[in-house]
Amino acid sequence: MDIARRGVMLVIASPSGAGKTSISRAVMASDPNIELSVSVTTRPKRPSEVDHVHYHFISVKQFERMRADGELLESAEVHGNLYATPRAGVEQSLSAGRDILFDIDYQGTLQLYQRCRDDMVTVFILPPSIKELRARLERRAEDGGDVIQRRLKNARLEMEHWDEYDHVIVNDDLDSSVEKVRGILIGARTTGRRLTQMSSFVKDLQNQIDSL
Amino acid sequence: MDIARRGVMLVIASPSGAGKTSISRAVMASDPNIELSVSVTTRPKRPSEVDHVHYHFISVKQFERMRADGELLESAEVHGNLYATPRAGVEQSLSAGRDILFDIDYQGTLQLYQRCRDDMVTVFILPPSIKELRARLERRAEDGGDVIQRRLKNARLEMEHWDEYDHVIVNDDLDSSVEKVRGILIGARTTGRRLTQMSSFVKDLQNQIDSL
Numbered sequence: 001m002d003i004a005r006r007g008v009m010l011v012i013a014s015p016s017g018a019g020k021t022s023i024s025r026a027v028m029a030s031d032p033n034i035e036l037s038v039s040v041t042t043r044p045k046r047p048s049e050v051d052h053v054h055y056h057f058i059s060v061k062q063f064e065r066m067r068a069d070g071e072l073l074e075s076a077e078v079h080g081n082l083y084a085t086p087r088a089g090v091e092q093s094l095s096a097g098r099d100i101l102f103d104i105d106y107q108g109t110l111q112l113y114q115r116c117r118d119d120m121v122t123v124f125i126l127p128p129s130i131k132e133l134r135a136r137l138e139r140r141a142e143d144g145g146d147v148i149q150r151r152l153k154n155a156r157l158e159m160e161h162w163d164e165y166d167h168v169i170v171n172d173d174l175d176s177s178v179e180k181v182r183g184i185l186i187g188a189r190t191t192g193r194r195l196t197q198m199s200s201f202v203k204d205l206q207n208q209i210d211s212l
Numbered sequence: 213m214d215i216a217r218r219g220v221m222l223v224i225a226s227p228s229g230a231g232k233t234s235i236s237r238a239v240m241a242s243d244p245n246i247e248l249s250v251s252v253t254t255r256p257k258r259p260s261e262v263d264h265v266h267y268h269f270i271s272v273k274q275f276e277r278m279r280a281d282g283e284l285l286e287s288a289e290v291h292g293n294l295y296a297t298p299r300a301g302v303e304q305s306l307s308a309g310r311d312i313l314f315d316i317d318y319q320g321t322l323q324l325y326q327r328c329r330d331d332m333v334t335v336f337i338l339p340p341s342i343k344e345l346r347a348r349l350e351r352r353a354e355d356g357g358d359v360i361q362r363r364l365k366n367a368r369l370e371m372e373h374w375d376e377y378d379h380v381i382v383n384d385d386l387d388s389s390v391e392k393v394r395g396i397l398i399g400a401r402t403t404g405r406r407l408t409q410m411s412s413f414v415k416d417l418q419n420q421i422d423s424l
Contacts, residue, residue: 001340001382001383001384001385002382003380003382123402124404126413126414126417127417128213129417129420130417130420130421130424131420134424152421152424153421155421156418156421156422159414159417159418160414160418162404162410162414163404163405163410163411165404166403166404167399167402167403167404168215168402168404168407168410169402170213170214170215170413171213172213173213179398180398180402182395183394183395183396183397183398183399183402184395184398184399184402185395186391186392186395186396186399187379187395187396187398187399187400188399190335190379190380190381190392190395190396191378191379192336192374192375192377192378192379192380193375195380198374198375198380199375201338201382202338202371202372202374205338205339205341205342205371206368206371206372208341208342208343209342209364209365209367209368210368212342212346212364
């Protein structure tokens with residue numbers, strides 16, 4: 001029996017290659033009540049992408065207006081393009097009791113902490129070893145040696161921030177890591193302060209006793 | 213891959229008849245790393261009980277000495293007998309990374325909060341309805357009508373304290389409730405501040421990158 005509740009913002013972050021995407025996909029596939037956060041971006045749409053599914057594609061002018069109006073929960077510039085999480089969609093989902101998965105780095109996480117700490121639960125994924133991390137980056141094959149070196153240096157920096165996350169998982173086994181993230185999500189969902197209808201549910205139980 | 217960590221004190225509390233005992237047993241049966249807290253008591257040992265398994269049976273004099281020496285984390289008097297959780301055994305288990313399940317009421321929980329808040333995660337179990345709660349109490353058959361009335365009145369008081377717990381579960385389905393408690397336990401185990409070896413694990417990963 002599930003009492004009406006506010007949704008959870010589940011942030012999963014990790015160095016590139018640690019397995020975040022596989023874990024996120026498996027969690028989403030196993031749970032109908034969690035959806036991926038859809039960012040706004042000023043980057044041009046790629047042919048394979050669908051507007052409002054992969055991103056909300058907007059102009060730089062629209063982006064600046066949203067930022068000025070406080071409509072962005074966090075934002076970042078990557079290779080000259082702007083990305084951000086719009087506030088309205090997040091609030092709508094949380095109010096309706098739907099959970100949202102965020103795939104952002106530590107800088108985005110720190111920005112979200114400032115605005116939404118109570119709604120968030122954050123997970124940092126680490127590789128079991130750098131040998132394994134490098135092997136995963138090399139298996140992708142899409143990146144050259146220079147890119148892999150850069151990703152490893154960047155991984156070193158990201159790891160520095162492990163203790164800013166609520167939970168930390170070393171991903172040496174996908175199934176086990178997925179089970180851990182699912183557990184973390186269940187824990188967040190049963191957190192008392194998120195159970196918006198619990199107070200009235202308890203009062204109702206007490207009234208049932210009084211009227212015996 | 214599990215990083216060495218400090219154990220979790222998992223407190224499960226509920227009004228009598230809400231299903232706490234069934235849930236606790238199922239969680240213990242499914243997980244080799246969690247053990248039941250063994251209390252000290254001044255109550256005489258019953259024939260079915262084993263000393264140091266069900267309780268540590270001690271004299272009133274021993275109890276008072278332990279209390280004076282600060283060796284008790286929480287204590288209670290029930291029907292003229294004294295019960296308490298001894299500090300030493302808890303600390304030993306937590307340091308060794310073993311989790312401990314506590315079956316105590318809200319008064320015991322509040323006492324533990326004062327001494328061990330960072331080690332604790334607490335769960336309150338509610339029945340789906342008072343009709344169902346009464347039916348469960350009646351099915352036990354061991355209690356007379358007067359006792360059931362008293363338990364219901366006591367349940368009313370216990371419920372008042374639902375919002376002092378980290379997590380709240382409405383137990384209308386045992387399997388679902390057990391899954392939720394298991395999730396809460398997993399969430400507590402992956403909490404960054406409990407992972408005593410994570411800092412050195414991350415440093416080691418960073419050294420591996422530096423030495424490439």
